[in-house]
Amino acid sequence: MLMVATHVNLPKIGLVPFVFNRQIPKGFKVKTGTVILEADGWYISFTIEDKAVPLRRAEIQPTEKNSCMFDLGLLHYAVTSNGEFIEVPKFFRKSEHRLSKLQVRLTRKQKHSPPWKILKRKIAKLHQLIARQRLDWQFKLAYYLFSDVSVIFLEDLLLANLVRRCKAKLGNNGQFLPNGQSAKSGLNKSLQDAAFGQFVEVLEYVAWKLGKRVITRRPKRHISALLEMLKQSF
Template identity: 85%
Template sequence: RPIPKGFKVKTGTVIREADGWYISLTIEDKTVPVEVAEIQPTKENSKGIDLGLLHYAVTSDGEFIEVPKFFRLSEHRLSKLQVRLAKKSKHSKPWKILKRKIAKLHQLIARQRLDWQFKLAYHLFSDVRVIFLEDLQVASLLRRCKVKLGGNGQFLPNGQSAKSGLNKSLQDAAFGQFVQVLEYVAWKLSKRIIKVDPKGTSQHCWECLSKVPKSLSERWHSCSNCGQELDRDYNSALLIQKIGLLSTQGEDITSVKTAVRVSQTEESRVRHVA
């Protein structure tokens, strides 16, 4: 397609994909302003989202979105192709044919995932103008477990085998890519994405901010302080929205930790007055 009038090509990147060559152009027109949506979040025009592996996303309005598992569904087919590839002479014609098949299957998985993520992003923004989500550090989630050594210098089990399976699921979910898609869709629709500190969002009650410790296997949130009973991911989504709203409404709150501190200060002030 033609380059729009007034725009200049800044960079060009040639990319080789499994099905051919592509060129990606970056164009710029300095007269076009970069618009950032200025929307004041409210409880009515926003939602919080908790991303995870049991459910891909849980929203503060009670929607549970299942994990699509595009890679996992094609994993058996991929492994069979890779076994056949290992038996071929390297750089032979049959080896190159199988190599191309594997590359095309990886490309199909990546395109299916990206298409689904765009559809999900538009769906999530269909009824709100602001989305709050955790500021996840995906690279740290994929980090290998630390090596454990015994007294005589031998290696001890460190949980890396289980972590490898978790890493595969995290890579299949592609949360980092999904956040980029959400940010692009927000810009396209003149809406907002606001990130919240993830620390404590799964271990505190959204209603009273009391700490409710839970292991990863515990899927139910039960608060003995205020009586809240709900799914742990749903609780996290509600808490993410609550912290996000407080942080944008003039409160000196940027995380669950500061919200708890402010809440405790207010409670002590009320008791002192009483």
């Protein structure tokens, strides 16, 4: 893949004009490029490499002064061991009514007609806006959490188990009994809106970038196990 100032030479396509979102730092070389279709257009994501930059993560010894522990949840997005409560932003929930209205309008249009395509594009752009708002907020929160500490302890959540469907219940007559799935669907929507898995990835990336550390553990019963683990590290 050959790249010049304003064009990139893609295999089997040729020279394609593009606009740099940010300049490639000096000393880095472009290794690969991934073309991505988003709701508002085409993007290309470059993988760059500088052999002088170490790949290993920082090995910092946790102490009482340089460490912090927090728990993720839906009542509060994060509760830190310092007693701070981070509220849940609810980006999807705030736009849910607008999305539902667009979806209703979409069902009344003829499929693949010009008005249908316009509404389809509006819905896709709104979903993109929600995702970008969430990701931007998570990056800001990650930098904020690392502003005073060097090590963060975090519970290793089993996210696949949290959003798993409830098992079906059969009565003696062979009919299905209520299993709480209708209430669980609302919980799943809130869990997906919170995007805890994405936030953990963001937190680990920010820790690597700042030369700091994230330690995740899977406690057997409760978050108190994390507090005990934090005490044992000192």
